[in-house]
Amino acid sequence: xxxxxYEARKIVELAGIPVTKYGFCQTADEARKVAEDIGGxxxxxxxxxxxxxxxxxxxxxxxxxxxxxxxAADILELExxxxxxxxxxxxxxxxxxxxxxxxxxxxxxxxxxxxLFSDMGGIDIEQVAEEHPEHVxxxxxxxxxxxxxxxxxxxIAATGVTGSRLNRATPVLAKLARLFRDNxxxxxxxxxxxxxxxxxxxxxxxxxxxxxxxxxxxxxxxxKDLGIAEDDTRDNYVPSRFEKNVKAIDAADHRGVxxxxxxxxxxxxxxxxxxxxxxxxxxxxxxxxxxxxANYSExxxxxxxxxxxxxxxxxxxxxxxxxxxxMMSIVSNTRVDIxxxxxxxxxxxxxxxxxxxxxxxxxxxxxxxxGAKILDHYGVEYCDRTVSLWDAAGRxxxxxxGASA
Amino acid sequence: xxxLLNKDTTFIVQGITGREAINLTRECxxxxxxxxGGVTPGRKGREVHGVPVFDTVxxxxxxxxxxxxxxxxxxxxxxxxxxxxxxxxNGIKLLVIVTERIPRGDVAEMVEFADMHDARIxxxxxxxxxxxxxxxxxxxxxxxxxxxxxxxxGAVGVMSRSGGMTTEISSSLTAAGLGVSTAVSIGGDAIIGxxxxxxxxxxxxxxxxxxxxxYTEPGGRMEAQLAEWKKEHDSRLPIVAFMAGKFMDDExxxxxxxxxxxxxxxxxEDSANEKIKRLxxxxxTVVERIDEIPDAVxxxxxx
Numbered sequence: 019x020x021x022x023x024y025e026a027r028k029i030v031e032l033a034g035i036p037v038t039k040y041g042f043c044q045t046a047d048e049a050r051k052v053a054e055d056i057g058g059x060x061x062x063x064x065x066x067x068x069x070x071x072x073x074x075x076x077x078x079x080x081x082x083x084x085x086x087x088x089x090a091a092d093i094l095e096l097e098x099x100x101x102x103x104x105x106x107x108x109x110x111x112x113x114x115x116x117x118x119x120x121x122x123x124x125x126x127x128x129x130x131x132x133x134l135f136s137d138m139g140g141i142d143i144e145q146v147a148e149e150h151p152e153h154v155x156x157x158x159x160x161x162x163x164x165x166x167x168x169x170x171x172x173x174i175a176a177t178g179v180t181g182s183r184l185n186r187a188t189p190v191l192a193k194l195a196r197l198f199r200d201n202x203x204x205x206x207x208x209x210x211x212x213x214x215x216x217x218x219x220x221x222x223x224x225x226x227x228x229x230x231x232x233x234x235x236x237x238x239x240x241x242k243d244l245g246i247a248e249d250d251t252r253d254n255y256v257p258s259r260f261e262k263n264v265k266a267i268d269a270a271d272h273r274g275v276x277x278x279x280x281x282x283x284x285x286x287x288x289x290x291x292x293x294x295x296x297x298x299x300x301x302x303x304x305x306x307x308x309x310x311x312a313n314y315s316e317x318x319x320x321x322x323x324x325x326x327x328x329x330x331x332x333x334x335x336x337x338x339x340x341x342x343x344x345m346m347s348i349v350s351n352t353r354v355d356i357x358x359x360x361x362x363x364x365x366x367x368x369x370x371x372x373x374x375x376x377x378x379x380x381x382x383x384x385x386x387x388x389g390a391k392i393l394d395h396y397g398v399e400y401c402d403r404t405v406s407l408w409d410a411a412g413r414x415x416x417x418x419x420g421a422s423a
Numbered sequence: 424x425x426x427l428l429n430k431d432t433t434f435i436v437q438g439i440t441g442r443e444a445i446n447l448t449r450e451c452x453x454x455x456x457x458x459x460g461g462v463t464p465g466r467k468g469r470e471v472h473g474v475p476v477f478d479t480v481x482x483x484x485x486x487x488x489x490x491x492x493x494x495x496x497x498x499x500x501x502x503x504x505x506x507x508x509x510x511x512x513n514g515i516k517l518l519v520i521v522t523e524r525i526p527r528g529d530v531a532e533m534v535e536f537a538d539m540h541d542a543r544i545x546x547x548x549x550x551x552x553x554x555x556x557x558x559x560x561x562x563x564x565x566x567x568x569x570x571x572x573x574x575x576x577g578a579v580g581v582m583s584r585s586g587g588m589t590t591e592i593s594s595s596l597t598a599a600g601l602g603v604s605t606a607v608s609i610g611g612d613a614i615i616g617x618x619x620x621x622x623x624x625x626x627x628x629x630x631x632x633x634x635x636x637x638y639t640e641p642g643g644r645m646e647a648q649l650a651e652w653k654k655e656h657d658s659r660l661p662i663v664a665f666m667a668g669k670f671m672d673d674e675x676x677x678x679x680x681x682x683x684x685x686x687x688x689x690x691x692e693d694s695a696n697e698k699i700k701r702l703x704x705x706x707x708t709v710v711e712r713i714d715e716i717p718d719a720v721x722x723x724x725x726x
Contacts, residue, residue: 127644129531129614161531162539202528232526235501282675294611294682295585298640298667299713305670306711314681318587347591348573350565351446382594384565403594406714 019228020252022065024107025244026224030208032243033197035190036220038112044105049090052108053083059111062089064096066103067252074098079111101254112222117210118179119143120191122159122198130158133195135174135187139210153177165195186219187211201239202232255281260313260332267328274321274352276329278313280336285310287377287418288333288342290326290361292317296347296407303411304343309418312339320352326360327367334368334375341377343414348382348403354389357381362396373397377417380410425554426580426605426625426632427517427543432558434493434517435460435483437506439471443521444497446562447551448472451495453567454559459487462506480513493517495551495561503547504529511542519561520546520616527614534616544616548683550586550608563608564590577602579720580626580660582619583638584611584645584683588667592638592716599717604632611640611683618645620652627658634720635662639698641671642686646698650705661723662707663716669695 021029024042031037041052042065053060064076071077076098080086090106117139125132135155138146147154155176159165170191174184190211198206207225214220228236240246257265264278289311291300297316304311313333317326333342344361346352358379365372372393379393382403390400401410438444439461449472451458460483461476463469469476477483484491494510496503496518503522510518518537525547537544545552551561555574563586564570573594579601583589586608593603607622609615619637626632639646646664653662671681672694680686692698699709710719 124527124531124614126614127618127648129534131531161528161535199528202526204527229526229528231500231524232528235526279679279681281679282673293585293587294686295583295588295638295640295667296591298585298671298682298686299588299665302667302669303713316682347585347587348569348594349587350562350569350590383569403598406595406712407591408712408714 019230019233020067021226021228022067022104023063023223023225024065024105025246026226027221028244029197029201029226029239030194030221030224033193035193035208036218038110038220038222040107040109042105042107043090044094046087046091046094049106049108050083050087053080053086056108056110060086061109061111062086062093063107063109064093064098064103065105065107066098066101067254068099068101071098076103109222112212112220113215114212115215116213118187118213119146119207119209120187120194120211121205121207121209122195122203123205125158128158130161131195131198133157133159133170133173133191135177135191137177137179143209159195159199161199165192165199167192170195182217183213186217190219190221202229202236203227204229260336263332264315264329267325267332271322271325274319274325275316276321276325277316278329278332279315280313283311283313284338285312286338286340287414288312288336288339289315290317290330290333290342290344291315292346292352294318296345299347299407300345300411303408304415307412307415309411309415312336317346317357318352320356321360323356323359323363326357327363330361330364331368334364334370341375341414341418343377343411344379344381345407345410345414346381347407349384351384353385354381354383355385355392358389358392362392362398377414378410380405380407424629424631425557426622426629427552428554428558428560428605430557431457432492432560433457433459433487434495434560435462435480435491436474437462437480437494437496437510438498439463439474439476440466440469441497443562445471447495447497448474450562450566450570451559454570456558456560459483459491480509480515484513490514493519493560495519495521497521500525504533507533507544508536511537511540516542518542518544518616519549519551520544520610521549521551521561523548525612527612530612530614530616534614537616545607546610546616548612549610549615550589552605552607554605555603561608562586563606573597574606575602576604578604578631578633578724580604580629580632580635581606582609582622582635583607584609584640584685585638585667588638592636592665592713595714595717596636596720599721601717601720604629611685613643613685619649620645623649623652623656623658623660626660632660634724635660636716636720637662637664639664639666640682640686641668641695641698642693644692647692647701650701650707653705653707661726663719663723664702664707664709665713665716666695666699666709672696
């Protein structure tokens, strides 16, 4: 789950890291009032879940409250990368001495969070790491032991920062590391972390992302502290009709799991396939042999006849779909006969001949003899494990190309 | 021989009264595995296929009258961390975590705790591991009768990020007469207890194993880690890899996850093509087609 900048700043603030006196506004009037309170030059920033705000004109500077209101009015109307902002953030224009970067990310190899710090802030950290590796300090933290200030200090000192700057930046990075762990973040960044002319450190911009799996146990932060509604998932992804329908069929019955995606697919061969790894392998095998998948899907966990039927029907009703390929890697939990019944039922309900419509049925494993019998009754050839996933995909492609030719 | 399991391996099933756990208990018992107890808090006194159920791991250990080697953990995501730490705190050294959708902070905590206690975690989001004709720990391969069809003892160690593909590949190795020494479904999440590189030393030490097959997907650095391991160690074992999900390299698929939670292309290093390049640079054979695996293994063993 992603956060808007004003929320990320709030998270940082809640962790005890100093921030500027910013205000979140949804109207030009509110922006004027916040700018008046600030009482000096301000920065008006679009609150939108996408990068490239500066380039798109979503960040403007104002000398007076009137100017702040004008900019706010413009930015509130400005779409960036197709997204409308939820508001603007009005921030005092800081007197910056130097910009730093502080961040925490997961290191999947070490299986620990990794602290990052640079004295070259304000720009992309990956670029700094590539061009000036000596300006990036790194250090893992334990998943179990408390994060010590000294650990953050070591990371910062590695970049050559010393003196009072080191002592002032240390608690910022240590607190960021703690909030990363406490709040199940996938990413917690302060960039820039600014050293102001008076020597204090403040977070001028923050970027946070929480793991979706943890959203359920972070209710206090999400609902109470940030006031984010339960149904606000921050997902920019707009599901297609096919994707929505498959999801609804899956939700209607607890037995087994079906998933379907067709974003980026527009071919004529419908795929009724599974499970996780098998689906990836089969989608590649179809494409490598010149086939054009109409969709991606996954069947798993022994779905009911109704569920298998529902998925097959949705695939068959997609525009341009001529045939379906029903293929899975060897199943031990999902039953071959149940999937066979489901896909045949789908064909019959749509008044299609199963023998013509099912380009291939390759699912070896549990209850395969029963499945083969059902298929045979409708004139559909059954393929067992002696037909590889590659060959199964190839046969399906050959059939549909033969039909189209 | 084998890795991690042998004919004397004892284990418990945590969450044994759940639907899936009841099935896998039956399957493992039929295969000859030694399940010495089950744990579901509040269900002490019951039996699942003749296996006694306890409230705590400590009770199961006491009833067994000695150390228990492993545990298959099938409890809901919110309870998994505590269950795993409970098992390790009671002397269990091999954990198979079946549960999906565990926050990665919890997984990382469990792994760090396991490291401190010399315990090893397989998974989460996996089907476990199997030594053909000897022992099966988890749902891998399905019912004993089906598992016997796909898995015959042999020369190849299999590691796979997909549970289903572990069996698909093993079946093709069995059909080709190569057989399997030990097959491990390592799990489909971004952070897992045992990566390819972390299991390689076990296979290296196993005389029966003469080659390794890995099934891999886009996302993460696990393959890069294996490539580095291979370069740093003068391993006697040839490795054959199959990469699924090459279609995810297409631009319109960026940032989308398919199949498993860990399968998402975010950076350049994550992509299928980048991984294939790294593996090949390290001397690992990457086959284009899934059905080329047995021949590639034969070629590498004979070379």
